[in-house]
Amino acid sequence: MNKMRKEKKILDIIIVGAGPAGLASAIYSARYGLDIMIISKEAGGLASTAHKICNYPGFNEISGFELMNKFLEQVRNLNVPLVYEEVLKIEKNKDKLFVIETYENKYFSRKVIFAGGMTRKKLGVKGEDEFYGKGVSYCATCDAGFFKNKKVAIIGGSDAALTSAILLSEYASEVYIIYRKDKFYRAEKAWIQIVEQNPKIKSIFNEEVLEIIGDENNKKVKKLLLKNSGEFDVDGVFIEIGSEPNLNVIQFLNVEEEDGFIKTNKQQQTNIPGFYAAGDITNCNLKQIVTAASQGAISAFSCFEELKKEGIKK
Template sequence: MAKHYDVIVIGAGPGGMTAALYASRANLSVLMLDRGIYGGQLNNTAAVENYPGFKSIMGPDLAEKMYQGSTQFDAEYAYGSVESVTVADDGLKTITTDSDVYETQALVIATGSEYRKLGVPGEDKYGGRGVSYCAVCDGAFFKNKPVVVVGGGDSAVEEGGYLSQLTSQVNIIHRRDQLRAQKILQDRAFANDKIGFTWDTIVTEILGDDQKVTGVMTHNKKTGKDQEVPVDGVFIYVGNQPMTEAFTDLGITDEAGWIVTDEKMQTNVPGIFAVGDVRQKDLRQITTAVGDGGIAGQEAFNYLQTLQDKVQTK
């Protein structure tokens, strides 16, 4: 027997938790579903310095505060990996997870995105043995050891700064000749004596022995030179990809897998909304996810009201 809720939110990151807060505050029954702990990528973030109300706060701490707020009006939370979503002719959405089945008329997708891999030899082999996508999670394993950070955006530069507090040296390897990160992050990195930069270069292979990473092979795109760089850790930040595999059959994504919505967070399927990093948009930040979530929570309420009005006029 499927469990029914007025609104179901898939994903409990900042956007999903905000949507749950707004919907439950409107006296709707709300369920948040997530395959892991609430907070999403906040749990992999060190200091958050650009969220209003806090000069600086650790990501996991902000996640906990958001969760307490999102459940204050009785929104429920459950673990579950979503396998499929189907929509009946009457608009009822059925969400099948690895352990349960749920039904709702209003669905908010807030599954976010995941770290993109380099796709080079050695990356999978040394995952958890020197290859990481989370400095906060794994940085302590490389205390006083040299590491490389691959990438040039906000995450790469910010996490490189975090790693510089733990490691002996951080080498940021970027395929271009300038960073894409915010200027304030760049300025900090350039002023940090423990951070170096390798420009116009890509990592072509991750090297190691039977136990762990020992280095990387690099290729300079301008000079054509290949070089082996000895390091103990490789931290990869080369972008994200949407976590939308369970929703591809709904026809709500673009060619790259991002969900397309209007300004009300509504997809092309009535009653299905999307918020946060899973959306097709330019700026993916905590603040924008929260804004999306507030809109979606209110619009889910409005959508349910229209359904109720239709029933009453029949």
């Protein structure tokens, strides 16, 4: 029997991640006429979990979900292939091609735009994993509706923590923000004002969670054990203490880092030729949708210029 040998397809660019950075880079790359695809675990990224976005130009106020759907719609209109797979490993082979491995497939490309973003940090306390989905949540936008007329706590003091509290106050009867510092140093003034004026939201400063405790059958969250005030009854706890970059898939590439993030130059190029990074995963100080989208666009442009220099594109 004749064994058919499957030819491997070599793309100009593979974009990893379908958050604002990945989707913006796809829009630009597709419009440059490059042969591309996006591989992502899911579409929309962290941005789609934001309750209210009031700082993305062009929209006074829009939910993260709605805004990311608009990005996605534009990508779909440009017929960019998007596969929902988890990337396990990115390597460069002896032919200087990137090999992107998922559970299901191996893909090959000349350039990579890595826009893998970040994953929510855990508190690291007893009960956190056990009660995940049983009162412990990392996404107010996804889960606020389950806490109608309940008492909830948000752990953290960033914009994400405050906007989660504002959203939860539309459902829950009592909302407590528990923060280990003495005031909200990192949050925007506009959000602090709204929180302070909301009668349902109370802030507890200089406090830390030591444990999340369940009910008698350990079926759902019942209370928190706090460092200074002891036991504190709650029905739900939302953990908003930041995120960390998803760097594990590039451990074989020896990509240079700065402060734990991928170091890029102004063209979004890393120290590995052909490997670009954009968005929250990079050493950019302002980790926002507008900067992620901008870096996505720049990385697409840089790839296009490089492919032209290499004579692959005209």
